[in-house]
Amino acid sequence: MLTCIAIDDEPPALEVLKKYIAKIYFLELKGVYTDPFEAQKVMETAPVDILFLDIQMPDINGIEFSRIVNKRNTAVVFTTAFSEYAVEGFNVDAIDYLLKPIEYDRFLKAVYKAKEYVDYLTSQELQEGYIFVKSDYQMVKVNLKEILYIEGLDDYIKIYLPGKAILTLMTLKTIAQKLPAREFIRAHRSYIVPISKIEHISKSKIKIGDKEIPIGVSYSESFFAAMENKLS
Numbered sequence: 625m626l627t628c629i630a631i632d633d634e635p636p637a638l639e640v641l642k643k644y645i646a647k648i649y650f651l652e653l654k655g656v657y658t659d660p661f662e663a664q665k666v667m668e669t670a671p672v673d674i675l676f677l678d679i680q681m682p683d684i685n686g687i688e689f690s691r692i693v694n695k696r697n698t699a700v701v702f703t704t705a706f707s708e709y710a711v712e713g714f715n716v717d718a719i720d721y722l723l724k725p726i727e728y729d730r731f732l733k734a735v736y737k738a739k740e741y742v743d744y745l746t747s748q749e750l751q752e753g754y755i756f757v758k759s760d761y762q763m764v765k766v767n768l769k770e771i772l773y774i775e776g777l778d779d780y781i782k783i784y785l786p787g788k789a790i791l792t793l794m795t796l797k798t799i800a801q802k803l804p805a806r807e808f809i810r811a812h813r814s815y816i817v818p819i820s821k822i823e824h825i826s827k828s829k830i831k832i833g834d835k836e837i838p839i840g841v842s843y844s845e846s847f848f849a850a851m852e853n854k855l856s
Contacts, residue, residue, distance in 0.1 A: 625652045625801065626742060627671060631663045631686070632656075632678035632703065637724065641676055641703070644731045651735065660689050668761050670793040672698050674738045679704040690716050697745050697756065699738035746802060755802055757783070757792040764790055768807065773832055774799060774816040784835075809850050812840035825851065 628651055630641040638656040645653045654672065657663040660681060666672065675698050679686035690700050700717070705724040719741055720734035749755050756763045772784040776796035783790045783799075796816060800808070803816070811817050811830055815837050824831040828839050839847055 625798070626650055626673040626739060627652050627654050627798070628674035628676065629654050629663055629666060629672055630656045630676040630703075631658075631660050631681075631689075632676075633658050633681040634678070637678065637703065640726065641731075644726075644728055647728070648732070648735055650739070660684055660686075664689075664693050667693055667698070669758060671758060671798070673742045674699045674701060674735070676701050676703050678702075680706060687712055687716055690718070697742065699741045701734050701738055750802075750804055757790060757794065757799075759790050759792045764792075766790065768803070768818070769820075771808075771818050772821055773818070773835065773837060774808075776814045776816075809847060810843055811847050812838050812843055814840075819850070 628645060630638055630645070630653070632638050632641070635658065638658070642653065642656060645651050651674070654670065655663070655666060657666075660683065667675070675690075675693075677686045677690060677700055679702055681689075686702060686704070699719040701720045701722060702718050703722045703724065703726060707723055710721050719738045722730060722734055746755075750768075753769060754765050754767050756765055758764070766783060766785070770785045772786065774796065775782045775784065777791075779793060779795060780791055781794050781796055781799055783792070796810070796814070800810060800816060807820065808816055808818050817830060817832060817837060821832045822830055823833070825839075830837045830839060
C-alpha cells in the first residue's frame with residue numbers, strides 16, 4: 625500500500641480525488657485538507673508516499689508549499705486549473721501535473737508514475753541497506769543490519785537498535801512492506817524480527833539478546849516455514 629494525502633482549498637475538488645483514490649487498490653488515503661498547514665503537520669510526523677497538491681490556494685501557493693514541506697521519498701502530483709504553472713511545477717520535481725477537470729484515466733496514469741518513483745527510491749535504499757523513518761519531526765536513517773527487532777504499538781512502531789530505540793508513527797504492516805522479506809519476518813501481531821538476529825527458537829518463543837519474543841499462534845505456521853526454508 626502507498627499512503628497519500630490531498631490538499632485543495634475547494635472541497636468539491638477533494639471529493640473528486642477521494643472518489644478516484646478509493647478505486648485504486650494500492651492507495652491508502654490518510655486525509656484530505658483545505659488547509660495546507662494542517663497537512664504539513666501530518667507530513668512531518670508520518671510517512672506520505674504521494675501528495676496530491678493544488679497550486680492556487682489563498683494562504684500559500686502550492687509550488688511554494690512543495691518547497692518548504694518535508695517531502696523526502698514523497699511523490700508530488702499537482703492538481704490545478706491553470707496550465708501556466710506547469711513548467712514551474714516540474715522545476716520543483718513534481719512527478720506529474722494534472723489539469724482540472726481531472727479525468728480518471730489521466731489520474732490513474734499519474735498515480736502509476738508516482739508509484740514507480742516511490743518503488744524506485746525504496747529499492748535504492750534497500751540495496752544500500754537502510755531505510756529512513758520519521759521520528760521527532762526529522763528523518764532518521766536506520767541501518768537494516770542494526771535492527772534487533774520491531775515492536776508494534778497501535779499506530780506507532782518502536783525500532784530497537786543496539787543501545788537505543790526509535791519511535792515512529794507507522795504500523796507494522798507498513799514497515800513490513802518496506803523491509804526485505806528474506807531478512808525480516810513477522811513472528812507475532814506485535815513483532816517483526818530480523819532472521820539473522822535470532823539466537824534461540826522454541827515452540828512459542830524467540831530469543832534475541834536478552835529479549836524473549838512470543839511467536840503468535842496465527843503467525844506460527846508461516847514463521848516456521850520461513851525458518852525451514854532458511855535451513856534447506
